[in-house]
Amino acid sequence: MASRGLPRALRCARVAAPRSVLSSALPRPALAKAAAAAVPRMTINQQPIRGLKQITFADSTETVYEREDWPREKLQEFFKNDTLALIGYGSQGHGQGLNLRDQGLNVIVGVRKDGASWKEAVQDGWVPGKNLFDVDTAVEKGTIVMNLLSDAAQSETWPALKPKITKGKTLYFSHGFSPVFKDLTKVDVPEDVDVILVAPKGSGRTVRTLFREGRGINSSIAVFQDVTGQAKEKAIAMGVAVGSGYLYETTFQKEVYSDLYGERGCLMGGIHGMFLAQYEVLRERGHSPSEAFNETVEEATQSLYPLIGANGMDWMYAACSTTARRGAIDWSSRFRDNLKPLFNELYDRVQDGTETQRSLDYNSQKDYREKYEKEMQEIRDLEIWRAGKAVRSLRPENQK
Numbered sequence: 578m579a580s581r582g583l584p585r586a587l588r589c590a591r592v593a594a595p596r597s598v599l600s601s602a603l604p605r606p607a608l609a610k611a612a613a614a615a616v617p618r619m620t621i622n623q624q625p626i627r628g629l630k631q632i633t634f635a636d637s638t639e640t641v642y643e644r645e646d647w648p649r650e651k652l653q654e655f656f657k658n659d660t661l662a663l664i665g666y667g668s669q670g671h672g673q674g675l676n677l678r679d680q681g682l683n684v685i686v687g688v689r690k691d692g693a694s695w696k697e698a699v700q701d702g703w704v705p706g707k708n709l710f711d712v713d714t715a716v717e718k719g720t721i722v723m724n725l726l727s728d729a730a731q732s733e734t735w736p737a738l739k740p741k742i743t744k745g746k747t748l749y750f751s752h753g754f755s756p757v758f759k760d761l762t763k764v765d766v767p768e769d770v771d772v773i774l775v776a777p778k779g780s781g782r783t784v785r786t787l788f789r790e791g792r793g794i795n796s797s798i799a800v801f802q803d804v805t806g807q808a809k810e811k812a813i814a815m816g817v818a819v820g821s822g823y824l825y826e827t828t829f830q831k832e833v834y835s836d837l838y839g840e841r842g843c844l845m846g847g848i849h850g851m852f853l854a855q856y857e858v859l860r861e862r863g864h865s866p867s868e869a870f871n872e873t874v875e876e877a878t879q880s881l882y883p884l885i886g887a888n889g890m891d892w893m894y895a896a897c898s899t900t901a902r903r904g905a906i907d908w909s910s911r912f913r914d915n916l917k918p919l920f921n922e923l924y925d926r927v928q929d930g931t932e933t934q935r936s937l938d939y940n941s942q943k944d945y946r947e948k949y950e951k952e953m954q955e956i957r958d959l960e961i962w963r964a965g966k967a968v969r970s971l972r973p974e975n976q977k
């Protein structure tokens with residue numbers, strides 16, 4: 578248990594709380610130590626234009642846009658002649674669509690009639706014939722077409738949608754997937770429209786909850802094609818309108834490479850694989866399911882990872898015992914050296930389109946939902962996650 582050596586006050590502090598809250602829970606010597614350990618690496622040098630910041634990330638300076646520059650009234654003025662046609666109502670469609678509606682913008686939803694998304698849209702208050710239509714009708718009505726279909730469906734529906742995205746319209750994506758890999762997806766964007774991207778760095782559910790909390794999600798923005806000379810401004814305005822707090826500039830290609838790579842790596846696939854490997858070794862060496870789960874997942878997600886999220890890796894190290902620290906520092910380089918070739922192989926497969934092809938092939942199958950459900954059930958049935966269910970049930974909030 579890495580955090581055994583944590584000062585009691587720090588162990589009890591809500592790790593995800595703002596820094597000031599965390600600090601006030603610390604005794605003085607621990608506070609000084611922790612503060613020294615948590616000096617932020619990011620220096621902020623705010624420029625005079627409100628809402629635009631030059632921020633130094635490690636050694637490079639980047640421009641970050643913020644929503645403070647785009648109050649509701651300004652957004653409404655900017656989009657006063659637009660119909661935002663949001664196509665697809667999955668996780669992103671739901672979050673972005675409801676946020677746009679709450680911003681008072683003219684937004685309509687386009688989904689397959691009587692599919693799962695249509696039903697969900699109706700439940701969320703979209704009205705058939707008023708602001709809920711089938712995909713083709715919505716695209717025809719829209720001046721800004723927000724393609725939030727699944728990436729495989731974007732490819733499948735493109736021959737029907739492309740002729741409706743006529744000169745003067747704007748095409749919007751939340752992933753660079755379709756246009757960047759156009760040789761595979763066949764999504765060749767029309768030459769006479771602006772093509773922009775706003776990619777929230779999180780699930781559409783989080784896009785919605787952060788917006789409702791008065792905060793905002795971080796998003797990437799990019800321009801693929803600028804016909805009007807206003808594409809970038811439109812991307813920034815759309816980014817704020819869908820609920821972003823801060824907008825980071827990138828390209829379509831960099832967005833799709835980093836996103837496919839990250840979700841297969843540390844964000845999802847890699848971390849799941851690492852949990853499984855560690856758990857299985859503990860079980861094979863005679864540890865109980867609860868011990869193996871607590872030492873692999875529970876302590877990570879409930880104690881240590883939130884510390885990294887709040888104030889960085891050094892903060893988390895500083896919060897652990899010297900024994901834990903020594904071992905972690907030593908082993909981190911072993912893991913890095915062993916895993917780096919695998920990460921390079923993954924990046925190559927993203928770059929050469931192998932991962933895109935795999936996703937298109939799998940997700941365009943008629944029964945892809947059923948197949949995923951079967952795989953989710955297999956994950957749910959793994960001993961590690963069954964043990965997790967039992968461990969979570971013991972949390973006070975789940976005891977009622």
Ligand SMILES: NC(=O)c1ccc[n+]([C@@H]2O[C@H](COP(=O)([O-])OP(=O)(O)OC[C@H]3O[C@@H](n4cnc5c(N)ncnc54)[C@H](OP(=O)(O)O)[C@@H]3O)[C@@H](O)[C@H]2O)c1
Nearest residue numbers: 665666667668669689692693694725726727730751752780
């Ligand atoms: N989810 C995330 O966390 C996330 C984050 C950032 C960016 N993105 C990007 O945002 C976009 C949307 O992703 P998502 O996760 O929100 O949605 P998704 O679950 O990938 O897609 C769901 C939508 O696609 C529709 N759809 C699927 N096959 C279709 C077909 N053949 N014809 C018409 N509609 C079809 C579904 O409608 P039915 O219900 O009728 O099947 C549903 O509305 C993608 O480009 C994705 O890469 C997602």
